[in-house]
Amino acid sequence: MITRGDCETMDRTDALAAARDRFLLPADVIYLDGNSLGALPARTAARLADAVTQQWGQGLIRSWNAAGWVNLPEQLGRKIAGLLGAADNEVIVADSTSINIFKLLAGALTMAGGERGRRVILSERGNFPTDLYMSQGLNSLLGDIYELRLVDGNIENAFDATTAVALITQVDYCSGRLHDMKRLNAKAREAGTRIVWDLSHSAGAVPVALNDDGAELAVGCGYKYLNGGPGAPAFAYLAASLQRDFPTPLSGWFGHAAPFAFDTNYRPAPGIERLQCGTPSVLAMLALAVGLETFDGISMQDLRQKSLRLSDLFWTLMDAHCGPFGFSCVSPREHADRGSQLSFAHEHAYPVMQALIDRGVIGDFRQPNLLRFGFTPLYLRFADMYDAVMIIRAVMATEAWAEPRYAQRNRVT
């Protein structure tokens, strides 16, 4: 039986333990929801205060040049590229994940448009809703000429000569299932098509090797593992080989080759900059910049190792202490198949999660019956796993979750 003392020992020998100081966390909270909203980096408040009072307040419009605001989308893109195995000029920060899905999906469909018979947009039924919704909206705008084919089982076998493009999320938001990117890219290539990857639950959570694994198109989120703050700007990856001809349907002025020439006709920037659209929020980008700095000097391999140790420990402790309470883990057991989260099905998942949150163990509920726990190695301790499971056990043993107030639904759940 693993004791709290054992967990404390793991923390004492944890090479990443010091990274927790890069964050400000509430004293009474075990935060297992960094996969939904990353925690606050210690430097964000000071950096934003300076941006507001000095750069905006004193510099005013001059700060677009003087404070380098205009370079932020590319600068942050380079930093994210480093986390994802992409080249410096292949990632840009812009808009939201949803908007970036639209850009890449529309561009990829246009590129595939020459080929007759390719009329299927391939995805998974369990994909994150906004991915499906954006595909539906795009298809509807194009006159419903495509079929959105949602695969229930293994998507690997679904690629064929009718596939115009596939939209695949690498780590499933419900189960944490991790796709083998290299293998799927090869399948897509064989079938003569392309994948738009959604890396929202991958970036900063698992090692990603976009170039080595043959990825051409990807989007992802800034507010989960990247710690960029609520609703942080998203990113888009476009392989260098596609950049010259990639059609950009959301052709806003920030993606123009010379935005301040004020030309009448759109002429896309030659590189990744073309995936920008309107004027980006500088404050939101600066917060994301600080979020990205929390990864400085830390290898994704070390992070991955700790992530798996944390989640294995949590799972083991859940089995040991909460076995009788009806939890059933729906996440893949194999490391190679799992991201940085675990989800447990439970008949009373919603009120149980509310009771846990009330006691400082913050995960989240996902439809229809999942308690979801995310593991963020930069700021979680092994002892946190132990303490969280003890609180879960207490909530179950005392039936504290059955209090009527925990059944009340929030708008965001």
Added chain:
Amino acid sequence: MITRGDCETMDRTDALAAARDRFLLPADVIYLDGNSLGALPARTAARLADAVTQQWGQGLIRSWNAAGWVNLPEQLGRKIAGLLGAADNEVIVADSTSINIFKLLAGALTMAGGERGRRVILSERGNFPTDLYMSQGLNSLLGDIYELRLVDGNIENAFDATTAVALITQVDYCSGRLHDMKRLNAKAREAGTRIVWDLSHSAGAVPVALNDDGAELAVGCGYKYLNGGPGAPAFAYLAASLQRDFPTPLSGWFGHAAPFAFDTNYRPAPGIERLQCGTPSVLAMLALAVGLETFDGISMQDLRQKSLRLSDLFWTLMDAHCGPFGFSCVSPREHADRGSQLSFAHEHAYPVMQALIDRGVIGDFRQPNLLRFGFTPLYLRFADMYDAVMIIRAVMATEAWAEPRYAQRNRVT
């Protein structure tokens, strides 16, 4: 001849003089570029610090409900609706102006799509570039089935039975020319079509009466006169009569009727909420919230009156003191035809503007030869007009602008 003393007298009797205290402005600056980036409200820094340290840092994911983050797009929309003569449920804050143009233009084209022969997207050649670029990108995505017809003269006479939709900016970013919204909406209605209005240089600058003037579709910017900070979120207006059936091509999960039901199929929210797309930046929205509060208790009619007095004074002083230096005002003389800015053509506009900025008179340069000055009645004084013109006179009289460093182009100009 108007003296500085006369201007000081105007300031002493100015009913809006106290509003300047709602802002923090650099001591050595006369800021005539609030039409490009609004000045910093006095309360923004404290509000953002609280949002970062308390709402995000302590509240973490819980703040989507507990701090009301989820309501911000509608809440800010209601506030903007009040400035624009729209009903409470007709404006939402979301994304960027460019993205919102795409949404409304695509939706309006889809609505017009049933009618044969309507294949013209009407706009003005002098429209702000991103408006034209977004139209071009949309048309290209749709297979170039539309013609983007750019009018050079009076757009009023260009509406006809071929017009699918018109995209018109109410206040021209170069000249400050103000369109009569009611008159143009009537022309559009007669021709059986609709106008998507861009209010980027109208909102917070001139009285707008969307409902009374028969407007159905509009977008606008949060970072100019609304003082929301660099790259602040934009807004979209959709008349209540259109909301039930308006097709939303950028159908992200925040526009879904029940985002957290995680349905597989997109089902738009019944009202204005459907114009949301991805997760919005909370920090950027909170900064915009403070910007909007700078209008509290101030009528747009009073603002308009002061705006015209400031700009008339500036123009008069320019004529009186800078007449020999080759400036030529390109803005309409009539109040009814002018927004809240003046632009002066000058052979050496670029270096002259750089020399002025260097001396604390901040306006901006616009292609090909314009010095642009914006007038923001909330924080500008009549004496500022006098001082600015004296500095312009000095720069011209001494030929200070001819220093080689002022000819160097910035990335953002």
